[in-house]
Amino acid sequence: MTTSTTAPALEAMRTEYPFVLPRGYVDETGKIHREGVMRLATARDELTPQTDSRVRQNPAFLTVLLLERTVTALGSLSEVDTFVIENLFASDLAFLQDLYRRINQDGHTEAAVTCPSCGHDFAVDFAGDAQGES
Numbered sequence: 001m002t003t004s005t006t007a008p009a010l011e012a013m014r015t016e017y018p019f020v021l022p023r024g025y026v027d028e029t030g031k032i033h034r035e036g037v038m039r040l041a042t043a044r045d046e047l048t049p050q051t052d053s054r055v056r057q058n059p060a061f062l063t064v065l066l067l068e069r070t071v072t073a074l075g076s077l078s079e080v081d082t083f084v085i086e087n088l089f090a091s092d093l094a095f096l097q098d099l100y101r102r103i104n105q106d107g108h109t110e111a112a113v114t115c116p117s118c119g120h121d122f123a124v125d126f127a128g129d130a131q132g133e134s
């Protein structure tokens with residue numbers, strides 16, 4: 001008698017992470033773009049900018065190039081390029097830097113927290129519903 005066992009369904013690896021910027025990118029018409037998507041970085045994403053002359057002149061520019069490569073969508077913009085990343089508000093740039101670190105080093109965008117009043121443990125997704133102010 002042959003028994004058939006089914007392999008457990010493999011969980012698909014998550015490679016894209018939606019986010020909401022705290023403030024949002026303001027385009028040339030004044031439209032604010034807050035919702036976007038960041039993908040996991042590849043080795044090429046991390047290596048290619050190292051040879052860019054702008055990074056050699058100013059190592060802080062590496063952040064701009066990494067985000068340009070990994071932020072795949074932002075609002076209704078047709079593309080997210082260096083100009084867009086350079087013109088983000090500082091709070092949005094810091095938010096994306098933290099998101100990049102979380103998904104590429106920690107592998108998730110959630111943090112475990114405990115309610116100080118009732119002691120209930122729960123998870124908060126930092127990529128999600130961040131409410132910004134204009």
